[in-house]
Amino acid sequence: MIIAIVLFKNKTVTKIVTISFVLLHIWLTLHCWTNLNKTELGYFTFNSLGVLLLSVLSFLTIPTVYHGFIYALKDDTKKYDIYHSALIALMTFMTGAYLANGMTVLWIFVEATTLAVAALIYHDRTEMALEATWKYVFICSTGIALAYLGILFLGFIYGRDDAANLSFASLINIINLANPLYLKIAFVFVLIGFSTKMGLFPMHTVTIDAHSVAPPPISALISTTLMNVGFLAIFRVYTLFASSSILHFMNNVLILSGLLSLLVAAGYMLKANHLKRMLAYSSLENMGLVAIAVGVGGYGYYAALLLLVLHSLTKSGLFYQMGQLSRVLHTFKLDECGKYMQIYPAGALVLLLGMVCILAIPPSGLFVSEFMIFKGLVLKDKWFVLITVIILLCFVIYAMSTRIMHILFSNSRIEGDSKAPEMVNPVESVSQFVLLGIVIIMCFYQPPFLVNLINQSFALLPK
Amino acid sequence: MVNYLIVLFAVTLVYFASAERLIIYTRLVGLQGLLLCGIAIFELKEVNTANLIFIAFESLVFKAILIPYLLARIINRSGVTKVHHLAMPGFYSLILSIFALLISVILANSLVNSFVNTIYMTIALFTMFTGLLIIVTHKLIISHLIGFLIIENAVFLFSLAIGNKMPMMINVGILLDIFVGVLILGFFGLRLKPHTNELTMLKD
Numbered sequence: 001m002i003i004a005i006v007l008f009k010n011k012t013v014t015k016i017v018t019i020s021f022v023l024l025h026i027w028l029t030l031h032c033w034t035n036l037n038k039t040e041l042g043y044f045t046f047n048s049l050g051v052l053l054l055s056v057l058s059f060l061t062i063p064t065v066y067h068g069f070i071y072a073l074k075d076d077t078k079k080y081d082i083y084h085s086a087l088i089a090l091m092t093f094m095t096g097a098y099l100a101n102g103m104t105v106l107w108i109f110v111e112a113t114t115l116a117v118a119a120l121i122y123h124d125r126t127e128m129a130l131e132a133t134w135k136y137v138f139i140c141s142t143g144i145a146l147a148y149l150g151i152l153f154l155g156f157i158y159g160r161d162d163a164a165n166l167s168f169a170s171l172i173n174i175i176n177l178a179n180p181l182y183l184k185i186a187f188v189f190v191l192i193g194f195s196t197k198m199g200l201f202p203m204h205t206v207t208i209d210a211h212s213v214a215p216p217p218i219s220a221l222i223s224t225t226l227m228n229v230g231f232l233a234i235f236r237v238y239t240l241f242a243s244s245s246i247l248h249f250m251n252n253v254l255i256l257s258g259l260l261s262l263l264v265a266a267g268y269m270l271k272a273n274h275l276k277r278m279l280a281y282s283s284l285e286n287m288g289l290v291a292i293a294v295g296v297g298g299y300g301y302y303a304a305l306l307l308l309v310l311h312s313l314t315k316s317g318l319f320y321q322m323g324q325l326s327r328v329l330h331t332f333k334l335d336e337c338g339k340y341m342q343i344y345p346a347g348a349l350v351l352l353l354g355m356v357c358i359l360a361i362p363p364s365g366l367f368v369s370e371f372m373i374f375k376g377l378v379l380k381d382k383w384f385v386l387i388t389v390i391i392l393l394c395f396v397i398y399a400m401s402t403r404i405m406h407i408l409f410s411n412s413r414i415e416g417d418s419k420a421p422e423m424v425n426p427v428e429s430v431s432q433f434v435l436l437g438i439v440i441i442m443c444f445y446q447p448p449f450l451v452n453l454i455n456q457s458f459a460l461l462p463k
Numbered sequence: 464m465v466n467y468l469i470v471l472f473a474v475t476l477v478y479f480a481s482a483e484r485l486i487i488y489t490r491l492v493g494l495q496g497l498l499l500c501g502i503a504i505f506e507l508k509e510v511n512t513a514n515l516i517f518i519a520f521e522s523l524v525f526k527a528i529l530i531p532y533l534l535a536r537i538i539n540r541s542g543v544t545k546v547h548h549l550a551m552p553g554f555y556s557l558i559l560s561i562f563a564l565l566i567s568v569i570l571a572n573s574l575v576n577s578f579v580n581t582i583y584m585t586i587a588l589f590t591m592f593t594g595l596l597i598i599v600t601h602k603l604i605i606s607h608l609i610g611f612l613i614i615e616n617a618v619f620l621f622s623l624a625i626g627n628k629m630p631m632m633i634n635v636g637i638l639l640d641i642f643v644g645v646l647i648l649g650f651f652g653l654r655l656k657p658h659t660n661e662l663t664m665l666k667d
Contacts, residue, residue, distance in 0.1 A: 104635055111642060138607060142598070145614050145639060149591065152621045155632055156579055181573055 002085045011080055015069065018084045022061045025091060029058040032099070045101035048456035052305065053232060054098045056312045057225045061091060063431035067217040067320050070428065072123075083123055083215075090116035090221070097229045102167040103151045106233055107144070110197060113226060114140040120218045121210050132213035139206035140196045147193025147233070153186035168236060172460075175244050183246045190237045191253065198230025199223070199280075200287050201260040208268075211280035212332075216323030219276060223283045223319060224312035231290060231308060238294065242461050254295030255385055259392075261288030266392040269399035275325070275332045278403060279318055282358055285396050286311045289373060292389065296376040301458040303372035306446075309454075310365045310439050311358075317435035318354040321347055324428060325407075328421050334403055338412035346426035348408050353436045355404040359397050365442030465505045466582055472498045472620075473564075473586045476593045479613065480560035481553040483546050488609045489534045495616050496526025499623075506623055507633075514634075521637050522619070525644050530612065533644070537605060551600035559600075563592035583624040590617035615639060 001017050008014075032046040032054060039045045064087070072083050093116055097109035114137060122133040154171065157178040175183070192203060199207035207227070211219045238250055265285035272278040286307065293304035322332065328344045329337050341348040360366035370393075377386040475491050475498070482488060500522040507515050538544070551559075567588035571581050594613030597606060622636040 104631065108635065108638065111638070115642070134604070138611065141639075141643060142611055142614060145611070145618050148618050148636065148639065149621060152618070152625065152632060155625045179574070185574070 005081050005085050014084050021088050043105045044099040048453050050098040052453050053228045064217045086116050086119035111144050121214045132209045136206050136210045143193045143196030143203050150186045150189030194230045194233040199227050204284050208280045212276040216319050220316035220319035224316050251295040254291045258288040258291030262392045266395035273334045293373045299372045299376040303369045305454045307369035313435045313439050314357045317432040321350045324424050335413040337407045338410050341408045343421045346429040350432045357439045363440050363443045365439045468502045469586050480556040485538050489531050493531035525640050564589050579624045587620040
């Protein structure tokens with residue numbers, strides 16, 4: 001498909017190819033649903049967690065491509081083609097990562113996503129875009145190299161005269177025989193390495209810059225589905241090692257990483273002046289909660305996966321709205337925004353609903369997942385973690401709500417000449433209402449097929 | 464023979480810690496590429512010949528020739544010859560480097576494995592710590608790049624340690640080299656403007 005885009009150099013052809021890709025992707029997801037736990041081409045298995053996250057990606061490809069067409073409308077043909085080629089490549093690599101059944105194949109696809117994302121972040125060709133792209137490529141490469149070191153340690157555990165196979169199915173049988181120190185080192189390297197993708201402390205800085213500079217539809221994708229790729233890689237290793245003696249160690253490391261992510265997110269959100277950076281820190285906060293949920297275990301496993309799905313829907317809706325906000329108000333800077341409810345009510349309503357959803361205020365579905373995390377913390381007597389999380393979340397709620405309310409109802413803080421607001425068709429906000437509507441419905445009703453799939457995803461983990 | 468090459472590799476790492484001129488870094492990166500080529504040839508006796516030739520060729524061409532050449536071009540374009548004045552002085556870097564070596568020795572002796580040579584483990588860990596040290600203590604983009612290249616060499620060394628049993632791990636490590644060489648150095652290194660030595664635009 002990318003070859004077709006490159007050969008024809010025509011916007012209409014590019015659009016047709018991109019839409020065809022979306023349809024193909026949806027077909028693949030349906031195929032995976034009907035063939036759960038089946039292996040194809042030797043390297044790809046349609047297991048529950050992979051299919052769950054693949055479904056989220058498939059669902060989000062539709063609004064991403066739609067908003068991408070609008071965003072890139074005024075680009076020249078070359079830029080337009082590069083954007084859509086890189087987008088197709090990114091979604092393909094993410095799909096490969098979701099379905100990979102071995103550590104090495106997973107690593108290759110995760111590394112490949114860095115290439116595709118770099119091209120997308122650099123779309124606007126500004127100095128800031130170049131800096132963000134450089135930082136992203138460099139830090140992700142460092143992270144990926146560290147993750148590979150972790151995989152090599154797995155190889156040290158496995159290395160024998162028989163088949164050199166790092167598939168999850170073969171590794172799970174020998175983990176209990178391995179030196180626990182090797183397992184701990186492997187886990188720490190994998191966590192640090194893949195935290196560049198998941199946007200978790202300590203390698204979170206790269207995602208903040210990337211999400212704030214990338215085109216809004218791309219920010220929507222990389223702050224949700226790409227973070228899910230990072231989570232998947234870490235979760236796979238966690239599941240592998242869960243039956244060993246280092247489970248307690250892994251849980252402590254995840255909780256610590258989650259708490260530090262929350263701390264950084266809360267601190268920086270309080271001083272954020274750029275709206276997309278604020279949303280990027282919100283993603284860091286949610287990934288921190290996911291890490292804490294996995295570390296807590298029990299109820300936390302379900303909560304983590306539910307939070308991932310709902311966060312993906314909510315955050316992407318907010319980022320799509322950011323694209324419209326920048327067209328209406330011509331800025332992402334908080335000080336230059338104001339009276340959005342008066343100028344563009346449909347978009348303002350999306351922002352308001354999105355704020356309620358992402359802050360896990362009922363009737364947001366995220367409230368259910370965060371409540372389950374708190375329940376898990378109470379049941380495991382982790383009172384210090386619980387109190388710290390609640391305090392930090394209060395800061396996050398304060399930071400985000402004051403900023404959103406200012407944008408919606410207050411005057412701009414900068415006086416003087418400013419460009420007249422551009423009118424945007426309210427129909428463009430429909431996709432965001434649909435996404436947020438699903439999140440709100442999930443607060444009251446979670447479909448059985450989703451519940452089953454999530455439960456199957458952590459079936460191998462201790463209760 | 465392999466042990467001599469590995470120890471020589473460690474000596475280059477100590478030199479990295481104390482050097483302050485970027486051209487020295489470039490030459491050391493090339494030297495490390497040559498040493499890794501030699502280690503691969505002497506160590507990988509059980510790998511099939513075609514794969515061995517590919518690995519030796521890649522380490523010679525990419526690590527020993529292409530990457531140092533691209534680094535030299537970037538240094539010439541940027542006009543910067545020394546590390547940033549705010550970077551950690553060579554003396555303190557050297558002390559930290561020695562600590563890193565001690566930690567590597569202790570860790571490697573804790574991670575005794577029946578088919579991985581302890582010297583391999585020690586020097587590979589030391590290489591990784593040196594790379595991280597350079598990234599953390601230096602300010603220029605080019606210094607960070609060199610730190611990353613050193614981490615890459617650590618990955619390559621680790622993968623050579625299990626290369627006889629799992630040759631695919633080395634091939635995957637080579638993918639990382641090609642990724643770095645083509646993307647980071649070939650594209651970004653030449654696109655970044657000469658004055659862009661520090662990344663200061665994106666901040667809160």
